């Protein structure tokens with residue numbers, strides 16, 4: 001096996017971690033974020049840590065950023081020439097900031113820009129990954145861009161910033177973390193480093209997501225979940241993801257469903273599929289079940305119990321099992337089937353799934369995720 005390199009940005013974590021921004025006083029700082037972060041005062045909180053800094057804010061990020069946002073953000077900062085870009089927000093703002101930094105660097109090739117990522121959801125792990133998920137709304141596609149230049153230099157994990165995340169976004173993004181960790185654990189590129197991080201992330205999500213669901217302002221539980229999100233990001237950055245994400249990018253791009261929610265819905269279906277088609281993945285799922293406190297005598301029992309456990313988590317969190325139950329408009333679904341299959345098979349995340357699905361297998365999984373009434377269309 002060829003040697004591999006495992007590296008991560010500097011990570012500052014814990015309550016008041018944003019005080020790490022004090023070293024930016026006197027610098028030229030660009031902030032990439034969304035309108036909510038400005039209205040809710042979170043950008044003000046950052047600026048208060050560096051009162052002497054010269055700050056310019058680009059707050060036009062919307063969920064699932066597209067190329068237009070990257071160009072608009074780069075144009076916004078061109079004359080300002082920031083020394084630092086701070087990405088503040090959920091995965092959408094973080095991915096937009098990564099793309100804006102790279103686009104800006106193309107116009108300013110001799111100008112170094114430091115990238116600091118401050119997540120405000122516990123979900124994407126984008127603060128430590130080489131991934132940026134960029135949408136192409138015209139073609140209904142979401143593309144995972146993967147490049148070393150997209151890895152932030154610094155990640156700041158401050159749990160105070162996630163206290164305001166609404167309950168449904170909390171559980172959707174929390175299930176995204178669980179999906180990252182499980183897909184990394186069974187990926188064809190899993191290794192000792194990614195396994196260690198994935199296993200810890202699974203344990204933390206299993207323990208603390210239900211606590212946060214009960215009490216959204218539980219700061220210790222929020223802290224653990226925020227750290228888990230980052231660990232799962234490190235795990236999949238090293239190991240890759242799988243078919244859940246391949247399908248989620250395709251379905252999310254065409255039907256506009258929140259990323260974490262569609263992952264949560266697909267996760268039990270893909271686990272069942274992988275375990276049947278790639279029996280070597282069974283050991284990973286068995287380990288996952290054990291970490292989540294599931295007692296089972298055999299690998300097969302552990303698999304069944306893990307799938308039931310994820311279904312039960314989804315039910316408890318108000319995440320339905322099918323697109324039909326979610327109330328998605330499926331009028332034109334028949335026309336979308338082939339493009340969805342093609343997008344899933346072409347997605348970079350599908351490539352590290354424990355087995356490579358055929359078009360017919362993806363088609364069957366689509367039928368399952370759509371739900372009963374659509375099966376025979």
Ligand SMILES: NC(=O)c1ccc[n+]([C@@H]2O[C@H](COP(=O)([O-])OP(=O)(O)OC[C@H]3O[C@@H](n4cnc5c(N)ncnc54)[C@H](O)[C@@H]3O)[C@@H](O)[C@H]2O)c1
Pocket residue numbers: 034036062063064065089090091092093095120121123124125126129131132133161162163164165166169173176259260
């Ligand atoms: N780059 C990666 O490695 C990676 C990995 C997984 C997902 N993603 C991408 O990230 C995006 C999803 O990110 P997300 O799930 O974090 O959602 P998001 O960034 O789209 O945010 C969802 C909503 O939550 C709001 N929000 C964010 N933080 C908040 C807070 N603290 N308080 C109140 N509201 C808040 C946002 O304003 C937005 O309306 C998708 O585009 C997905 O494809 C990227």
Ligand SMILES: [Fe+2]
Pocket residue numbers: 124176180245259263
């Ligand atoms: Fe994800």
